[in-house]
Amino acid sequence: MTYDVLAMPVQGIDFAPATEAAEILQNLRTIITTTRYSVPLDRDFGINAEMLDAPINVAQARLQSEMITAIKKYEPCVEITSISFTGTDDGVLIPKVQVRIKNDNE
Known part of the structure; x- marks a missing residue:
C-alpha cells in the first residue's frame, strides 16, 4: 500500500497515533516541513x-534530493x-512524497 504525504504544515501533533502507519506518516510530514538548523538539539x-x-x-x-536524503x-x-510537485501562481512549490511502509501489514 502506498501513502501520499504533502509537505504542508498541520495544526498540532498527535502524540498517540492510532496506528503505526499514522505515526510514520506524521514523522515524514515533520521531516519534510522542518527547515534544517531549526531544531536546537539536532x-x-x-x-x-x-x-x-x-x-x-x-x-x-x-528539494527532491534533500527530501530523499x-x-x-x-x-x-x-x-x-x-x-x-504542484505549484501556486506566486511560485510556491508543494511537494508530495509517495511512500510505501516496509513490513506494512495493512
Missing part, C-alpha cells in the same frame, strides 16, 4: 532551504516511490 534534522530563491526546475531537483536518514522504515 541541527541536521530537516530539509536544507538554500534553494528557495532558485529557478523552479533547480529548486525541484535540489532526510527521509532515508530519519525514517528508514519507508521506501519512497515518487516525489512530485
